[in-house]
Amino acid sequence: MVPHLTTALSGPLLDLEKHILDAMPRIEHWFRKQWQDHAAPFYTSVDLRNSGFKLAPVDTNLFPGGFNNLNPDFLPLCVQAAQSAVEKICPVAQRFLLIPESHTRNTFYLQNVATLQYILRQAGLEVRIGTLLPEITEPTALALPNGGSLTLEPLRRVNNRLVLDGFDPCAVLLNNDLSAGIPEPLQGIKQFVVPPLHAGWATRRKSTHFGAYDGVAADFAKLVDIDPWLINPYFSSCGEINFQERQGEDCLAGHVDELLADIRKKYAEYGIDQDPFVIVKADAGTYGMGIMTVKDASEVRALNRKQRNKMAVIKEGQPVTDVIIQEGVYTFESINEAVAEPVVYMIDHFVVGGFYRVHTGRGTNENLNAPGMHFVPLAFETCCTMPDRKAMPDALPNRFYTYGVVARLAMLAAAVELEQTDPRNA
């Protein structure tokens, strides 16, 4: 079962896929060079949107959940890539402490943590789970949807090291995006922390990421001779916003206007008969909170109280003061009339799999990763590294290869972003 791309593949995207397939050796050669100059994150997931005329990353997650949604046939790829990641980042490590998000009721998330633990164990590491939750005071087994269980253990800090009872780990692997800032137990610890603390949303900004992506996309577009807009959404950002106090509204409305005009121009150039839209979202944050779809600048002035409140805070109650305004990319992939959005997973710089978020209750111009959203995951049937040159550019293995290429561009942008924001480089 594979999502159907509604828009006939005759326009710019088919051309893009053809360009990417034809340039495959050049692309892989280019990536090899990039990974010599930039260190890939330990793991990354990238949300893509495929509008049939444009294929672009809209979110790059450095603490990916959802490993449980990948095709189990390709877990060996995850294991092999994890071995490679450990070799590069912390070869001496034998014991990993995995620190997950602190929500214990989301059993799907717990299944993700269990899958990550399994992958890392198969890669040959001892892996135990330490939780930041103060209420966990002894090892606690939580039931998983698949029938197994996951044991969370209380973290202890001893001599600037995080330990568990009888377990002194060499490295700490975060699967917690640090939305609420760097938790006290993690501050100033002497162990190796991956991803680094500055990859957390306490410091990360979407606008910095997409700024880095601008450069990556421009270089790549030159390499394969395409218009970078085909893989890169326009964006701008506003600071000093206060949705509840209606502060910063002019900045926001102005940028929305500008972006819509820019998109309209591009749509005209490519003969695209769709309404342009933009997405306004918190510059720091995740989990699809604080996000809105806007088709006209007047909408940002006409927000009601409820809408303002919804935009004003994100995960862990963090107030929103900076927003990114990003060109919206339609999702024109659907399956049984439900909208489908691909998510691509990488460990080290290897694409290890992906799945579709399939959602019946959302529109083609809405975010599919929102709180309370019960999307149905649909694992990619084939892997993303086996294009079939004898098939059409939009044949499944070729579409997935293209997804893997664009996702890697976003990952490369994240690598550049993490260099720029590394406090040691300040």
Added chain:
Amino acid sequence: MVPHLTTALSGPLLDLEKHILDAMPRIEHWFRKQWQDHAAPFYTSVDLRNSGFKLAPVDTNLFPGGFNNLNPDFLPLCVQAAQSAVEKICPVAQRFLLIPESHTRNTFYLQNVATLQYILRQAGLEVRIGTLLPEITEPTALALPNGGSLTLEPLRRVNNRLVLDGFDPCAVLLNNDLSAGIPEPLQGIKQFVVPPLHAGWATRRKSTHFGAYDGVAADFAKLVDIDPWLINPYFSSCGEINFQERQGEDCLAGHVDELLADIRKKYAEYGIDQDPFVIVKADAGTYGMGIMTVKDASEVRALNRKQRNKMAVIKEGQPVTDVIIQEGVYTFESINEAVAEPVVYMIDHFVVGGFYRVHTGRGTNENLNAPGMHFVPLAFETCCTMPDRKAMPDALPNRFYTYGVVARLAMLAAAVELEQTDPRNA
């Protein structure tokens, strides 16, 4: 369909498998350290023998054929590992020239070359096949058993570079074991050659390899607390042999006697009720030529004319002057009454798959890789990196994991061997 291990798994091997499974994190950690100190060969295949009481490598091939025999489900693992190998060994390379063996009539071998080409292309390289055969004077398509075809092109040497028409490769990948010495077109070329020329049988010696393996097996045995003999066959070697002139017979008979006595002692220690035997084979060479099974020293003195001639020359008519005498390891794996011998494949230091050589016409103490042998390949059903801790130590994924560990030990020995024999280190 999986070969059945005839000997009940209750003795030393079950113990070995248990030790290896239990020590998995320590083993993987140890391997990571080894690969920081030693460069893994580009690709390697290792023939193993499993006697139920002993599991050991008997041949380590640095120019492996047989990639076509691997389970196609795991080709993505090969592709990912090939990307890693290229990154480490020649990251700037974009065009690979693959030089195969010069036998064009063995269509199974040609299928192997086609599979290798496919893997490297999926890894993002441009790969063309240049042949050393003088009769190929223009691009020649050869039909493959699977219906496809493979194009061989004539090599040309231009300014100390090997090129094809319209193709100037950055690197040369050898799938030719150089049994007849280093072919003239390859001498002194300025391109990057993998594996290095000194990995060819013109310089390689089995006794050097197994000497390096002695050290590796001893270190590993200490790590997991086992008797190294369980994974390491005894061996010795004789030089200045001339089978046709009956020269060196005393050396040979003496070593055979000694080895048989040593093995007998070990068999008694472990209560093994089998006849010890040794394998006498050419110290430099491959393809199962110049090999005999010996159960008593008198046999080497009683060789008839035909047997002498058979031992005296190997592939490409090379005369045999040095032999290795190696403890024979029974193959007690069988399927439908046919003997089965596992072969494990690695690219970079990753285990990417394996298959069984299944042969009806051979005994449990005979070499299964001999000229004219039409073994049936039986691909491993699962991959070698997904042990199942909840299953018995001899469950299939666990047996394959153990195979992968022992094969990697042989590969590590090859890495050490190549350092020792590198002319740049002389």
